[in-house]
Amino acid sequence: MAEWVEKSLGEVTSYIAKGIPPQYTDKYSENVIYVLNQKCNRDYSVSYEQARLHDLSKKKIAEEKMLKSGDVLINSTGEGTAGRVAQLWNIPSQTTVDGHMIILRPTSEVDTLYYGYAIKAQQFMIESLAEGSTGQTEINRKRLQEEITISYPKDKKKQHSIAKILEEIDKKIEVNNQINRNLSEKVA
Numbered sequence: 001m002a003e004w005v006e007k008s009l010g011e012v013t014s015y016i017a018k019g020i021p022p023q024y025t026d027k028y029s030e031n032v033i034y035v036l037n038q039k040c041n042r043d044y045s046v047s048y049e050q051a052r053l054h055d056l057s058k059k060k061i062a063e064e065k066m067l068k069s070g071d072v073l074i075n076s077t078g079e080g081t082a083g084r085v086a087q088l089w090n091i092p093s094q095t096t097v098d099g100h101m102i103i104l105r106p107t108s109e110v111d112t113l114y115y116g117y118a119i120k121a122q123q124f125m126i127e128s129l130a131e132g133s134t135g136q137t138e139i140n141r142k143r144l145q146e147e148i149t150i151s152y153p154k155d156k157k158k159q160h161s162i163a164k165i166l167e168e169i170d171k172k173i174e175v176n177n178q179i180n181r182n183l184s185e186k187v188a
Helices: 112-120 123-127 141-147 156-187
Strands: 004-008 013-018 032-036 052-055 072-075 085-087 095-097 101-106 149-153
Touching (some): 004 141, 013 141
């Protein structure tokens, strides 16, 4: 039987930061990158449909704020949206997030895919960390790092095999959702 470890999210996270205050533009050019916002994070996935554009000529972005495949994104503000979790895999072009989202990256002891599933499994708890008055709620990053715990097998191969099973289930759910959407369109 594999040995399991339980640590706080902060202990298994190598990078955690809020996004940028963007300088928006409506025109796409070589000096523009995508900016994801809380509308882009829904149902444990990321969509670029609501993404906006940031003008790099007006404000440069630190390299660590540029999203990488496997980054976990958490909505950090907003009543009803704070605490939503998604893991980003497909990045069509240079992308970052605005200040209403938090970027997380795992340490080397946790498989990236497993890390994403472990955090998504904690979404309900993460949502409960939102503090503040109505309309101004925000996730407390210190509490996020200290109060959310992640359990994982020490063996990274075991972590990855568990995560792959979950990924296969997600793929089947997406196929079923697509079938349901197609059937709904035919009936309508």
